[in-house]
Amino acid sequence: MWGQEVVSVVRRKARLRTAVKTAAALLALSLSACTAQPAPAPSSSAPAATATFNFGTGADPMGLDPALELDSESFRVTRQVLEGLVTVDATTGAPAPSLATSWQELQDGLAYSFKLRQNVTFQDGTALDAAAVCTNFNRWFTLPAALRGGGNSTAFKQIFKAFSDDAKNSVFKNCTAMGPSDVTIELNSRLSGFLQAMTLPSFAISSPAALTSMTADTLTASVSGHPVSAYGQHPVGTGPFRFTSWQNGKVTLSANQNYWGTKGEIGVLNFITYDQPQIRLQALEDGTIDGYDPVTPGDFDALVKNGEQILQRDPFSVMYLGINQAVPVMADLKVRQAIATAIDKQSLIKAFFIDGSQATSQFIPPKLSGFNNAVTGYGYDQDKARKLLAESSYRGEPITFYYPTNVTRTYLPTPEKVYAEIARQLTAVGFNIKPVPVPWSDDYLGKVTSPGDHALDLMGWNGGYADPDNFVGPLFGTPNGEFGSHDPQLISKIDRARMLPNGPDRNDAYQSVNTQIVQTVPAVPIAFPISAVALSNKVATYPVSPVLNEVFNQIKLAK
Known part of the structure; x- marks a missing residue:
């Protein structure tokens, strides 16, 4: 057990080592912009991803339906599989294009229009369009009481205050498909942080076909005592990775070969749960995993001694x-x-x-x-x-x-x-x-x-x-x-x-x-608190983020 003096010594040593790298991601405070330009189109000639990447985590996900979960380990997985209308700019923290390429604030903040990205399909082959977006918003608005949990147990409740059975007190009013690629969200009252809230992984867009076929609103199974639906065990989105399996403390994803954006270098991605810090550390040292999160203070000395990388997040x-x-x-x-x-x-x-x-x-x-x-x-x-x-x-x-x-x-x-x-x-x-x-x-x-x-x-x-x-x-x-x-x-x-x-x-x-x-x-x-990720020298760059918006197609591997 680490004593206070020992921890301090480890930290002093760690500060003297150049192997410790600090991520300097900054969060912008001015986040009121209403328009954005489309991201550049990726090259379609990129080679197929072939690498296998193993990442250690501190806990199992609670479930993989992001609309119903709030824990970071669930979101770590769903961020790879699903995407929202907007994402977080890695440098400024402002909303950035994702499934929407541009947007506009209307009616003095009581409505927002979004232009959707063209030629995007869900991983089950169905097309992304405005109707699919509205299917998701309407699902969140009409969630059955049994799925809402208590208090603020869903992001929709946190942001929009109420569901359809209490519509007069809800900030959300409706979602309208104005055309195949144009969608408008209307609000009952102004919400200054609306665009920022839409970057949350809870508001990722799921395949409507998958929501229906896997009865997303019926909780028929349990994960560690936590109720989940069939969809909550097999999400389907538009992201760079497809869900493959979840069993025995390991979630396996595979590269989405039809992904609209940068496919990255990883073909198979495994998230492996190690609930004890020393076991995660040992797994990195013996090459079982290529990185893990989070690092504990007691890990620093061993990581630095072994030449591993430590990336610290800005506290958020x-x-x-x-x-x-x-x-x-x-x-x-x-x-x-x-x-x-x-x-x-x-x-x-x-x-x-x-x-x-x-x-x-x-x-x-x-x-x-x-x-x-x-x-x-x-x-x-x-x-x-x-x-x-x-x-x-x-x-x-x-x-x-x-x-x-x-x-x-x-x-x-x-x-x-x-x-x-x-x-x-x-x-x-x-x-x-x-x-x-x-x-x-x-x-x-x-x-x-x-x-x-x-x-x-x-x-x-x-x-x-x-x-x-x-x-x-x-x-x-x-x-x-x-x-x-x-x-x-x-x-x-x-x-x-x-x-x-x-x-x-x-x-x-x-x-x-x-x-x-x-x-x-x-x-x-x-x-x-400051948190940190440990990485082997197999990793050249990692998209460290104060808000944990870390999507693994952005990882660059050492040559």
Whole structure:
């Protein structure tokens, strides 16, 4: 087990080695452009991809229907198979052409028109057209209640607020095919981050034929206790890779020879799950895999010593401690304040996160508008925490603390160690902590985001696009089972902020949202973590992305 001093030594050594490479991908803050030019057409004479590439991951996907999942391992796979109307520009973070070559904002932000790319087919041979796009939007809008989960469990709910059975409260109005290659999306209210939201992998366009033939809206199977449909086990899109198989901790994809864009060099792509960091590291060292994600702080010394590459992502996620106010004692503000004050964030980051990770008192990263420099949060003060606890209604009741095991997340490299240290700090000020370890593969995500007895939980949020709403909207924009609270004023503030045009008023609105979250403590933000990918020397370039938009046809292999 790594001690704090040992980790620091490893980091100091790692900083001195030139083998460590840092990705300098920047996220643009000005993301309001409404038009784009088509991407250049790829050469059709490129040779067929033949290489096999094996990539280690920290967990299995939850499912492969991106409309119904929110975890990064599911999206890692579906990003290869499916595409959306727009994608993320690797340099600026702005929306860039994908299945749409250009777009235009209409009616002062109440509608958007898209021009679709010509001669694109889904991997089952059916054509991409405006009707196919609308089939997907209409499916998301009319999802059966059984598929929606609780709170903000689908991206559609996070972005558009409501489904067709509550149409008056939905931001989405309709999708209309204006011609074979022209589609218009109408909204009931302005959504300034609409184009940015469309870059999310959740809004990738599936083959309508596959959705029908594999009964995508009927959950007939289970993956590690998580319900999925037949389509959720065999997605069909327009992307550079086709789904081949998923079994025994390995997802296999093959190159889509009919792909409209750059096909890349990889013919067979395997994502292989290793839930323990040391096993991933060993697999890279012995050549079983060609890369893995995520790197833990304890990996650095061995990776550098062996001459492997480490690519660090710019921080664009937040790790936090969730607090469930549906558990009666957690409804007491002083109890929540005592929790926030008892946590020494700096010691956690120094011991368990990659160098450069930053402590935080708010959920919106400092690169985005809405970050509030005036918000300082609750500083670490054990005496103050004890005083707050003594003044509260807490009388020593067991506090159930859920944390994931057998997993490594980009926002939480070593969850068991982070849990142990936070539990120690809370116990030191008078809390009676009851540990509830839950294997990630036992639907940890579902358990802590649904109503239940979890008083505390370890979680994180990976940013998907460069807009402050992406960080506070999904977590606090509607009541949800993780936090067990209903704060109409906070929800109203978030709703207002997301509709304002980009500018000072919107920035002020999100700063106000930040302030209220700090004051009411529905959760305790702890860190903006840096994450990293390890790669063998087989890899010449890798498309590292702060928002994890890493599509493997962009990998260049060493000659």
